[in-house]
Amino acid sequence: MSQKALVIETAKAPFIIKSVPILKPGAGELLVRIMAVALNPVDHAIQARDALPNVKYPAILGCDVAGIVEEIGQGVEEHAKGDRVFFNPDWRANHGGFQQYTVISVDHLAKIPPQISYAEAASIPLTFCTAVIPLLAANPIGAGLNPTFDPTVSFKADSALVIGGSSSPYSSSNTSAIAKSSPIASSKHSDYLKSIGATHVIDRTTLVYVAYVQPWSIMEIGYACLAHGGQMATAHPSPPKPEDAEATGRKTYGVFASTRIPSNIEFGKLMWKNISKLLEDGIIKPNRVEHVPNGLAGIAGALPRFEGGSAGVSGVKLVVNPQETL
Template sequence: MSQKALVVETAKTPFVLKSVPIPKPGPGELLVKIMATGLNPVDHFVQAYDLLPNVKYPIILGCDAAGTVEELGEGVQGYTKGDRVFFVPDLGASSGGFQQYTAISVDHLAKIPSRISFEEAASLPLTFCTAVIPLLAANPVGAGLNPTFDPNVSFKGDSALVIGGSSSVGQYAIQLLKYVGYSEIITYASAKHSDYLKSIGATHVIDRTTVALSALPDTIKTVTSSPIKLVYVAFVQAPEIMEVGYSCLAHGGQMPTAHPAPTKPEDAEATGRKIYGVYASTRIEPNIEFGNLMWKNISKLLEDGVIKPNRIEHVPNGLAGIAGTLPRFEGGSAGINGMKLVLNPQETP
């Protein structure tokens, strides 16, 4: 049996839509019919610029996926055919979301609550991991805000800043800070997203279209008199964003980021400020232990409304719509407008 898949044959070459075999689930795996796939900047930058090291070609990209269980591999328990699941595919095994079926380990997925659609579920996996690992995981992986998902943890009275709050990652960072009880959650984002960002937990929105990045530290002082004990940097494409975020951080504070390897400022040790990067995979050490807990808890967080999926922009034409849509990430958050781009591979012509 064959399926349609979008393949990058060699580095920096165009996508090719082709027929490939439907995989057979191995021990501990599920075969999933993909009903929704989210698009991420990494998909574009790997295809266009060969961004990640040690990529093995040909590769099927796609880091966010949701669908229905079609077949169970040997030894799988707790799942049945027809279950709705969402997950981060294993790109190294060409099990990415840019295809109509994939095999996925049961260790790296969760069931979709009934109130959540496939498209909404596909907005979560990679971007949620990018926020939750550096925020909640224990030191030295992350800031250690709540490594066990204890509902009683509270940072009441503390203030936090999210730079890039309207991005997919930033939206999850805001919600996670609300989850752990921060009293003030300030975000630097476009004012047009203000009402939505406040609805998910932000207490103040500093308009990035009228307040220059360089003016952010002084502007924060007009918003709150409290020290900023935590800064999350969701938008990390420019070095100056990291520098400004760090300058907003109180001595002894923590700065988790969406950057895989942020530079440590010279005065970090002397001022007690800590910076965390993230490689948003629950398959690699040292993320595995926390990742297992995350997958066990994420469905309940969604079911209880603690975490709300991103708002969705549907990409038409299934896999055939990807190549023309991914270049929008060249414009950063301005090219996406606070939405998560999602498609249904089953709609591929």
């Protein structure tokens, strides 16, 4: 049996659609028919610039997947054919979402609550991991705020400053669920941010004291906002360690936003075990989504939008249905 997949044959090669085999689920795995895959800047960075190390080619990318279970592997008891699930696939093993079917371990997925669409579910995995791993996972991976991912733990007496507040990680994790938050974002997203619990929204466009800020400078600004003993989580995997860190007790945590890498696997299992209930109860919310037409054929044209910053993609996740591929 074969399927259609969007493939990068060699580093920096253009995307092509080709027929590839449909994988068989092994023990403890499911075969999933992909109904939605969200696009991310990392997908464009890998194809255009070969931006991550150790990518094996030919490569099938796609970090955020939602779909329907088609086949059950040996030993799987808690899932059945027809279940709606979402997950962060192992794209390095060519199990990514830019294809019509993939396999996934039952330890790294969750069921989609009835009120959540496939597209909404696909908007969650990578961005949620980006937010919660550096905040909740145990040291040295993260700040250790909730290493057991106990859904009853609350930090509403604490405060958080979110730089890039309308970005997908803030929106999907609903940081206000664990702390009072003041995101920095453009004013056009202020109503949306307050609807998911922000206490204050600081418009990043009105006061132009700095004409251009490098990514490292943003982290330095965030660090400067910390009180003694404060902690900063960043989406950059290798944040700088300032010279005064030990004296002030301030700490920084970066993240490789996947529950599939060895350091994150055990925390990831806890996260996937609890995330469905958090979604069902409205404690966390999916991102707003924008449908990209033409299935896998629409991806190559949509990914360059990430080069435009907020002018290209802002406040939404771009989502494709691979089953629409002609």
